[in-house]
Amino acid sequence: MPEDVPENCEVCGDAMDANHNANCALCGRIFHLTWDTRLPIRDCGRFDIDEESLALYFTCNDCVAKRPQAAPGPA
Secondary structure, three states: OOOOOOOEOOOOOOEOOOOOEEEOOOOOOEEEOOOOOOOOOOOOEEEEEEOOOOEEEEEEHHHHHHOOOOOOOOO
16 A cells, blocks of 8 residues: 555545545545445545536545535525
């Protein structure tokens, strides 16, 4: 396992797979995120797309739960 990947997921605490993980763009923790949806790997976060820059970024489940919902636009 590469040195920069922790032994355990920083979200759920289970053993980490060196090939199926991501860094949270908001808190920086490393979490389970499968790159192959055919594999039975737990996802402890998700992919997001910044609509302005069209950049792909990753967010852990803890930050998703804490992030406030977007305010509705003008009617």
